[in-house]
Amino acid sequence: MPSKKYSFFLVVLSLVFILFLILDFTYSKFFLINPNKINIAHKIFHHHLLPNSEEIQGGKGYYPRFKVITNSLGFRDSKVREIDLKKKNRIVFIGDSFTFGTLLDYEYTVPGLTDIYFREKGIEVLNAGVPSYSPSIYYYKTKFFIEQGLKFSHLVVFIDISDIEDEAIIYVVDEQNQLAKSNVNPNHQRLRLQDKNLKTKFRDFLELNFNITYTFIKYIDDNFIDEISEKKFIDYIVSEKYIRDKWTIDENVRKKYDVGIQKSIYYMGLLKNLLDENDIKLTVVVYPWFSQIYHNDLESTQVKIWEEFSSKNYNQFINLFPVFINNENEDLSVKDKILKNFIPFDVHWNKNGSKVVFENFINNFNLDYKN
Numbered sequence: 001m002p003s004k005k006y007s008f009f010l011v012v013l014s015l016v017f018i019l020f021l022i023l024d025f026t027y028s029k030f031f032l033i034n035p036n037k038i039n040i041a042h043k044i045f046h047h048h049l050l051p052n053s054e055e056i057q058g059g060k061g062y063y064p065r066f067k068v069i070t071n072s073l074g075f076r077d078s079k080v081r082e083i084d085l086k087k088k089n090r091i092v093f094i095g096d097s098f099t100f101g102t103l104l105d106y107e108y109t110v111p112g113l114t115d116i117y118f119r120e121k122g123i124e125v126l127n128a129g130v131p132s133y134s135p136s137i138y139y140y141k142t143k144f145f146i147e148q149g150l151k152f153s154h155l156v157v158f159i160d161i162s163d164i165e166d167e168a169i170i171y172v173v174d175e176q177n178q179l180a181k182s183n184v185n186p187n188h189q190r191l192r193l194q195d196k197n198l199k200t201k202f203r204d205f206l207e208l209n210f211n212i213t214y215t216f217i218k219y220i221d222d223n224f225i226d227e228i229s230e231k232k233f234i235d236y237i238v239s240e241k242y243i244r245d246k247w248t249i250d251e252n253v254r255k256k257y258d259v260g261i262q263k264s265i266y267y268m269g270l271l272k273n274l275l276d277e278n279d280i281k282l283t284v285v286v287y288p289w290f291s292q293i294y295h296n297d298l299e300s301t302q303v304k305i306w307e308e309f310s311s312k313n314y315n316q317f318i319n320l321f322p323v324f325i326n327n328e329n330e331d332l333s334v335k336d337k338i339l340k341n342f343i344p345f346d347v348h349w350n351k352n353g354s355k356v357v358f359e360n361f362i363n364n365f366n367l368d369y370k371n
Helices: 004-031 110-119 135-147 163-170 198-209 211-225 230-238 251-256 258-277 290-294 301-313 334-341 351-364
Strands: 039-042 046-049 054-058 065-069 090-095 124-127 154-158 171-173 191-193 281-286 316-319
Touching (some): 090 110, 090 135, 110 124, 110 351, 135 171, 135 258, 163 171, 198 211, 230 290, 281 301, 290 334, 301 316, 334 351
Parallel strands (some): 090 124, 090 154, 154 281, 281 316
Antiparallel strands (some): 039 046, 054 065
């Protein structure tokens, strides 16, 4: 049997641990400012941004802090402002985190740079992109705001490689789930997330309810257990261990995500029909993740799908794969080329990458393109 001294020590240690958890819980629930208060749920298109708000995001681990500001529509903007719904001469961007501009201040994002460019021409630019969006949300969100009375002349969809996985395993539609069939009536359906796995649920629970404990564990994991260099991070993302972006490279992953491809095409078709009904032009833009750059995936399945879609639907198509997958800067290794345009320890564009995308988008974008 353990000695009384040892038993007493265990009791004290247990009480201290319980007290710490109580204090951690109290701090997390009542004193910690929710760093994601600007991110809100939406009853129609799953998630949105809180209108007329601003918030500092990022700043965790390797990541820089950046400011997120929204206008009266809940779209990311340069300042809090009221949007005139009836202004017709306007371009709206929609996409996921690349379009939103994760880890970048607004003026360095692609829509932000485009906003500055067109401002002098009297054309307003709005950014409806939000992280983790995909074609079903592009459709439902656009439909929602058109029904709210928002007028615009052009929609630019930056369709992301990760959209396919999101449509395959993340988003489902309430009431009906046969999304690839043309007879599905999408009216009055609401997007929701599929169930999270146990590990993700526990991580989210810990971060929300015991933030000090979560932060400590994450720090240990990031700095001692899983310490990696920027180039090793690239090695991991481009490897078969990370599959979110591999469906254009690995045939087995493509087969696994085929339903995501079909759903994406289906919802983009609904979106095109919606825009045609409201006399709004569509431009579809594709671009590589750095896995596609690393694997020289120039003739990518992503390009083929949306080039064919655009040809059939007579919308403008801009392919930015050649911008990143080329023979320029031969003195740089492929990893150094990636580091030149992407945020360290992240898959998104840095300021330079965002500028490269903007410049090539503007050079290819035809405002007067006839669908």
